[in-house]
Amino acid sequence: MPRLACLAVPLFPLAARLRSEPELRHEAVAVVEGQGGQARVAAASRRARQGGVRGGMTLPQARALLPGLVARGRDAEGERAAQEALLEVAERFSPRVEDGGEGSAWIDLGESPPPGRPGSDERALAAALAAAAERADLPARVGIAGNKLAARLAALAPGSPTVVAPGGDAAFLAPLPLARLVPDPALRERLARWGLAAIGDLAALPAAEVTARLGVAGTRLHRLARGLDEAPLVPREPPPELREGLELEWPLAALEPFLFIARAALDRLCRRLEGCGLGCTRLGLALRLEPEGHDERALDLPAPTREAKTLLTLVRLDLERRPPGGAVAAFALTAWPGTPRAAQLSLFGPPDLSPERLATTLARLFALLGPDRVGSPRPLDAHRPEGFALLPYAPPPPPPARIAAPPARGLLAVRALRPPLPLEVRVTPEGRPAELRPLESAETANRPRLEGRVRVASGPWQLEEGWWTDQPLAREYWDVELAGGALCRLHRDPTTGAWHADGIYD
């Protein structure tokens, strides 16, 4: 017999707001819809309800009852993120999850296993679901039943979690008030005039009589009342990215207060990534600006990470480098997930780098130096010696056993000068370099200084590359030993006659 669980968060707009602003948890809070005097209370916290505030009241009415009431508008961004977080909690228990919207989700538990088999203790499963939602800062109730309606009503019943025994859906629904089944007030009134108060009263009527009076809608209602909900579970496609955000009560122009709030959103995002066993490979930041305008930016990460502190540093540096053009009224952080690098511990080989530490360190180096300055170097398939490619750092796993390093090859190495250092070179009548003088300029002020008489010069070594392109490269290379003992690599452009030093043998 198929079984379904329903996760339902009561007063969802309030729960989403408290998830974004946990410091309001013990305050009298009301979430309102609408503007100004027309704003009506959509949901109120327990303390507010104890003060007499009810849903549907206008904000002035609520404030008259409870002057200290904290009022917040509905936060579409925060509710979307909270709903996603709820669905992610559900997906930890089953791959087939339907998005019920407004703080609810159905989970397909499959066929009910016989007693004694793993998964047969549905009450423990329901308690685990509720605990997982609580850890995601969502006070969800849980109901388990044979169909979607019964599971949802079980979740909303007092004393969550509620488990309806297999085959007991109709008996569970029978004593519940009809209002739970019929949301339409006009229809509800009509049924009340017939003398029906509970769902069981409707189920007891003959189906043909109900259909004759209420049409096709009546047939469906009657079947629902008898615990026959045929609506199938429609599994959702998980979105490719995770999103957290907040609509701010007032626009923030300064960086620090914004980062304070963004930190909380990043914490939530990282917890969600951790729950899915994923890391963030790209972080998007969308800002709605006041009075108008949008700012969107994306930060690429060198390796999947889920450390909020590192991500916050990246956001800070990016905002400092390119400040948004106005005060921030709302923001959304989007994490594109990726699978973190796995490491296999070795008994005999050298230890592998911890994937978490590696990702965090790389992200911090990215933040400090910039993404184009950190990576794994590779030579280019070209003749010019200074060229290189920078690949993302992803070292191969270490060998299974420790190996001794071979002795050094003892070769000469060149310390590259990037960009090449312009020089004034006096040459002999044969064209060999005889003396170097630096060309003084602001660009060369903090660069190595090469000057002096040339003791030995070896060359020229011709280099030609890209002659078939618009920007051909031709150089005459010389290895020169200066009188002071320094050994450097020069090149001369045969077309312009300009001399540069592009390396020092060291």
Add this chain to the structure above:
Amino acid sequence: MSARSAALEQPPPAAGPAAGRGAGELLHALGPHPLAARLRTGADLARARREAPAPERRPTGLPALDRLLAGGLVPGELVEWVGRRSSGRWAALLALLAATTARGEGAVLVDAGDALEPRDAAAAGVDLARLLWARSATPREALAAAEIALAGGWPLVALDLGDGPLPGRTADEAAWQRLARAAEASGAALVVSSPRRVTGSAAAAVLRGERGGVRWLGPGTAPPLLGGLCGELALERGRPGERGREGARERLLLGVPEALPAPAGEGTEGARRVVAAAEGAAAEGAEGAAEGAAEGARRVVGRVVGTARAVAS
């Protein structure tokens, strides 16, 4: 307030049984206190140092450097290498990176001079896939990058401050001390390569490289080919237990073996090894006579040349 904390807050009596006793004895007298339990006398410390197992040494791949550092780098310590231009400082740093990556471990090069030519590094034996190259724009940025890299778990972090003029104060002493402590905490060897002394007292050992001359290959006054560099390496400051080695010098030879002199102290030994290898290879050649005398002769020549190169390097 407990009796113990009351005793701690009272001034020590001027006379009486406790007069003249050291602070450590007074704390010991107070009984089991967290601070008292951690106190050690000088004799305890000296004994602990004597009895501590010798730290692991990681060979650098350069025999000359290994001899000066009594076996190689010690994880968790900062070693500074100071050297003038063309003294072999950069090639030695690449050799260190090559030795580490050849063992299958990762390494970081924080390159303040943006000086790495990947082709050169690959030729020196560096496994580029295991090397993280961080190119910093300023020495200060390089210090910050090295501190971050030390937290990453790599066994070797090499910090090269380039060949250009360094600002008057690259970093204060406290910054280098912090970097040395970060290396100690992470267990990574930190090698700082700089044109002049910068780390102050933070370095466990300081090496100084000197130029020893350039070797050219070819006849006449216009040498056609750069053959190599001869450098000299001195231990300017030894580790605390190895101060007696200070002032020791070694030759550093870089380039093609044909252009370089035989390493000091290894000439006879090198020649003996060449002859032994030649004899061994000749024997193998004789055994392989059935496969053809030419093949045997080729193997003899190959072994002799290979061994000679290994000895020269």
